[in-house]
Amino acid sequence: xxxxxxxxxxxxxxxxxxxxxxxxxxxxxxxxxxxxxxxxxxxxxxxxxxxxxxxxxxxxxxxxxxxxxxxxxxxxxxxxxxxxxxxxxxxxxxxxxxxxxxxxxxxxxxxxx
Amino acid sequence: xxxxxxxxxxxxxxxxxxxxxxxxxxxxxxxxxxxxxxxxxxxxxxxxxxxxxxxxxxxxxxxxxxxxxxxxxxxxxxxxxxxxxxxxxxxxxxxxxxxxxxxxxxxxxxxxxxxx
Numbered sequence: 001x002x003x004x005x006x007x008x009x010x011x012x013x014x015x016x017x018x019x020x021x022x023x024x025x026x027x028x029x030x031x032x033x034x035x036x037x038x039x040x041x042x043x044x045x046x047x048x049x050x051x052x053x054x055x056x057x058x059x060x061x062x063x064x065x066x067x068x069x070x071x072x073x074x075x076x077x078x079x080x081x082x083x084x085x086x087x088x089x090x091x092x093x094x095x096x097x098x099x100x101x102x103x104x105x106x107x108x109x110x111x112x113x
Numbered sequence: 114x115x116x117x118x119x120x121x122x123x124x125x126x127x128x129x130x131x132x133x134x135x136x137x138x139x140x141x142x143x144x145x146x147x148x149x150x151x152x153x154x155x156x157x158x159x160x161x162x163x164x165x166x167x168x169x170x171x172x173x174x175x176x177x178x179x180x181x182x183x184x185x186x187x188x189x190x191x192x193x194x195x196x197x198x199x200x201x202x203x204x205x206x207x208x209x210x211x212x213x214x215x216x217x218x219x220x221x222x223x224x225x226x227x228x229x
Contacts, residue, residue, distance in 0.1 A: 031214075031215070032214070032215040034217065034218075036220075041222075042222055042223075043117070043119075043204055043206075043220035043221050043222045043223050044156065044204070044220045045220070046217055046218075046219060046220075049217055089155050089156075091155070093215035098161070098168065098169050099144065099146075099161065099208070099210075099214075099215050099216075100146065100158040100161060100169065100171075101156075101158065101215075101218060102158070103155030103156050103157070104155055105153070105154055105155055106153075106154075106155050
């Protein structure tokens with residue numbers, strides 16, 4: 001399953017398939033990006049981060065890709081599991097804004113059994 | 114549990130009352146942040162501390178809001194004369210500044226405020 005375009009608020013994916021969540025960020029000066037997962041009633045949980053001097057970073061079952069040319073960030077989740085159902089947020093840090101993060105509106109991922 | 118702890122988890126209050134929330138960051142984290150999240154939206158930055166110094170406040174933080182971190186450890190966020198528009202989830206995060214620059218912010222479970 002894949003969310004395309006600037007932002008799709010929902011993504012439905014079959015269990016076992018790969019998921020791709022896309023994010024368009026706002027500021028070309030942003031130097032740090034981070035993905036969070038938020039389950040209902042809980043705070044955002046760190047998934048993976050990437051700095052602007054990198055194009056790709058891999059974690060456990062997750063990969064983040066950064067395309068600075070088009071200001072696009074994506075999160076790929078391999079072999080999606082029911083426990084991956086949540087809202088996923090990308091966030092950016094703009095150096096002129098100190099260390100605060102600016103969050104997107106989020107993508108709700110639903111995993112179908 | 115060594116994560117970020119917030120108290121209370123839920124708060125229901127009447128309009129015009131004052132409320133105070135507490136955040137205990139991860140031990141040794143020198144940066145502490147407050148965010149506000151409304152339904153269906155991402156968190157919005159309110160303010161942050163480097164140790165005990167409050168370094169930045171968002172325009173969202175009206176004069177009814179005040180935050181403190183007196184000893185550079187736990188922090189409190191107080192809202193005076195609450196309004197219905199203050200109803201939201203208030204999130205606290207902390208991070209460890211190792212070499213300057215942005216770093217991973219770890220979030221607590223939040224305090225959900227409902228103003229009646």
